[in-house]
Amino acid sequence: MTEAVIRLAAALQKLPSVGEKSAWRMALYLLEQDESVSHELAHALIEAKQRVCRCSRCFTWSETDICAVCSSENRDRTTLCVVERPRDMWILEQSGRYRGLYHVLGGVLSPMNGITADSLTVEQLRHRVATESIAEVIIGLGGSNEAETTAHYISRLLAEYPVTVSRFARGLSAGMDLEYADRFTLDQALNERRVINGGYR
């Protein structure tokens, strides 16, 4: 077992969800491939860290000081969607259903893990709401307890500004059978039910 291969496997094992066995399989796979595969990955790693920074407005990953969405003239600048990570913003962008702006929080509140409002971009969000022409803040966080707490925190924080604060709807996923829904999902589906026919009054 050569030192260089051990170092490569150790470096690969630092990737998320890569255990010792996977790291070894990857290292040995790369040794058997053409040199270009390793070199391309090495170059992409260095380039990404060199060129990618945070958008100074919405805090998503960007190669320019202000990202493409923030600097676009075709976006609805009165709506701001708060997401946890750049990945969430990109998922929404791929859906093509949202035309407003974004604000990347950088995480959700989790005091137990040392993640307080100071380690998120909460103050920058408040500043944007205070200075930009935003009419609605849509909280696009997930369904965890921490995300719910964060949503409440933001909603209280923004109460002093003339903005509507909303959050993503909860309920059954598209195509989801009731038998696969957990109790909380069913609770939410019931509590947030929509009238589809008012009936006779």
Next chain:
Amino acid sequence: MTEAVIRLAAALQKLPSVGEKSAWRMALYLLEQDESVSHELAHALIEAKQRVCRCSRCFTWSETDICAVCSSENRDRTTLCVVERPRDMWILEQSGRYRGLYHVLGGVLSPMNGITADSLTVEQLRHRVATESIAEVIIGLGGSNEAETTAHYISRLLAEYPVTVSRFARGLSAGMDLEYADRFTLDQALNERRVINGGYR
């Protein structure tokens, strides 16, 4: 979604068992880590391809022309274990139970996939048996049909030399309950059963 991140995710996706979602998770994880994590991996990738070559005797990965095992004075040079990949050799080395030499075949015969004897180090194995002082060749290949075919092929190839050809025992794995053994394993366990007490004759 920036170009540099897209390129990084695409390069990561070329690793074995890494799909699109995992590649994105890895890319975004690396962006959030200190630069040293990406740089260490990039350096390890380039270094491994630069420094690691095939041992010219046993064909395992090595940083020297002749690998550490082949050049060691403490190995039993009369025994040669034939394995499919360097990984298999390293697993046996870690067990510490084998003190002979190795020969890395580079795969197993699979004519359907274009893997014939010419694409493996079969001829080099024959040459070693003909020129080195080898008394036993242990075929340490797996249990697939291709591996069995390859074992038979090697055994026929070496029939003209005064060497014993053996293969790893087949049967129940250590700690394996019968209920989890498949039919082939049970067949092998029965066919290759060992007498533990001769009884009265």
